[in-house]
Amino acid sequence: MLSNSKLGFGLMRLPKDESGNIDLQTVSKMVDKFIDSGFTYFDTAYIYEGSEEITRKALVNRYDRNLFTLANKLPGWLLNKQEDVERIFNESLERCGVDYFDYYLIHSVEESNYDIYQKYNCFEFVTEMKKQGKVKHMGFSFHGSSNLLKRVLKDHPEVEFVQLQINYLDWEDGLIESRTNYEIAREHNKPIIVMEPVKGGTLASFPKEVEKMFKDYNPDKSIASWALRYVASLDGIMTILSGMSNEEQIDDNINTFKNLVLLNNEEKEIIEKVKYELNAYPIINCTSCRYCIDGCPKSILIPDLFKAYNGELTYGKSPIYKDYYDEHVKDGHGKASDCIECGTCQDVCPQHLSIIEYLKDVSKVFDK
Numbered sequence: 001m002l003s004n005s006k007l008g009f010g011l012m013r014l015p016k017d018e019s020g021n022i023d024l025q026t027v028s029k030m031v032d033k034f035i036d037s038g039f040t041y042f043d044t045a046y047i048y049e050g051s052e053e054i055t056r057k058a059l060v061n062r063y064d065r066n067l068f069t070l071a072n073k074l075p076g077w078l079l080n081k082q083e084d085v086e087r088i089f090n091e092s093l094e095r096c097g098v099d100y101f102d103y104y105l106i107h108s109v110e111e112s113n114y115d116i117y118q119k120y121n122c123f124e125f126v127t128e129m130k131k132q133g134k135v136k137h138m139g140f141s142f143h144g145s146s147n148l149l150k151r152v153l154k155d156h157p158e159v160e161f162v163q164l165q166i167n168y169l170d171w172e173d174g175l176i177e178s179r180t181n182y183e184i185a186r187e188h189n190k191p192i193i194v195m196e197p198v199k200g201g202t203l204a205s206f207p208k209e210v211e212k213m214f215k216d217y218n219p220d221k222s223i224a225s226w227a228l229r230y231v232a233s234l235d236g237i238m239t240i241l242s243g244m245s246n247e248e249q250i251d252d253n254i255n256t257f258k259n260l261v262l263l264n265n266e267e268k269e270i271i272e273k274v275k276y277e278l279n280a281y282p283i284i285n286c287t288s289c290r291y292c293i294d295g296c297p298k299s300i301l302i303p304d305l306f307k308a309y310n311g312e313l314t315y316g317k318s319p320i321y322k323d324y325y326d327e328h329v330k331d332g333h334g335k336a337s338d339c340i341e342c343g344t345c346q347d348v349c350p351q352h353l354s355i356i357e358y359l360k361d362v363s364k365v366f367d368k
């Protein structure tokens with residue numbers, strides 16, 4: 001079941017055109033580069049806005065079905081009755097324009113939704129889809145605690161792979177538990193798909209003095225390539241998903257994976273030093289997945305406001321960040337101070353962020 005190469009194309013953060021729609025022309029070019037370079041794994045999801053349709057147009061309609069593998073996911077937080085499971089699955093097949101998914105995942109399993117997946121027999125449903133040939137391999141993506149991961153793997157030994165958030169910054173993080181979850185998956189002999197290897201872009205650019213630590217060692221390698229090689233150097237990794245947003249990123253990732261060189265000990269030590277330096281910048285660890293936006297009664301563009309805040313915190317005060325903030329609190333989108341503390345966003349945040357508290361910090365900086 002291993003794909004040809006470890007790099008997977010995450011179709012979550014796709015480029016947009018001036019009108020705010022996903023840019024089909026650019027995505028098609030990115031798909032062409034990816035496939036021409038010998039890569040095959042594409043990852044979409046029912047909840048990635050516009051992603052399934054663009055997958056159909058840029059990939060499925062343009063390439064022979066045998067030339068690529070496609071992963072999709074079932075979102076538990078949209079299930080309100082039993083029939084929703086089959087409805088969503090069929091909608092995904094239709095939107096993507098395919099008869100089957102190579103990989104189908106129960107999406108973002110965590111403490112707040114595992115009971116829903118159990119209540120609606122979602123694992124059993126995917127097993128049935130496998131029998132019918134509509135799914136080739138089943139797995140789940142995971143954002144919960146290590147105790148829950150053990151429980152899910154015990155309850156469902158039928159899953160063939162797990163998708164985990166792994167990157168060097170989260171490796172020892174007490175909430176994400178990358179290392180512990182990785183070890184549990186290995187103990188259960190489950191191949192691992194890595195998500196967020198670059199932590200939503202957080203590990204792609206740093207303040208100059210931190211970047212210098214990487215550049216002094218190897219001036220030709222991008223900052224993101226260190227994060228990708230970190231996870232590629234772990235045993236048992238089946239695929240590493242990178243949510244690519246432009247041609248430059250795809251070129252860089254292809255370059256990293258076509259000539260993949262595992263980390264040597266000296267490089268591992270440099271990463272440890274970089275981690276230490278990064279801890280001096282207490283930024284909000286938002287990965288821009290945007291799961292929190294739809295349910296917000298004030299339409300607050302939470303990840304965009306966090307991005308402005310993180311920029312100011314990391315690179316210092318600048319009108320750029322205030323302008324960026326202002327751009328994202330108009331046309332009906334609330335300011336940070338408009339939050340009514342309903343908690344809907346926090347219930348779905350896979351990073352377990354205290355969004356309400358963070359918005360208060362953001363508000364102090366920008367809502368003067």
Ligand code: SF4
Nearest residue numbers: 296339340342343345
């Ligand atoms: S807690 Fe605030 S930001 Fe979160 S969904 Fe409610 S109003 Fe929106």
Ligand code: SF4
Nearest residue numbers: 286287289290292349
């Ligand atoms: S706040 Fe959480 S849910 Fe919202 S975009 Fe960031 S990581 Fe995703």
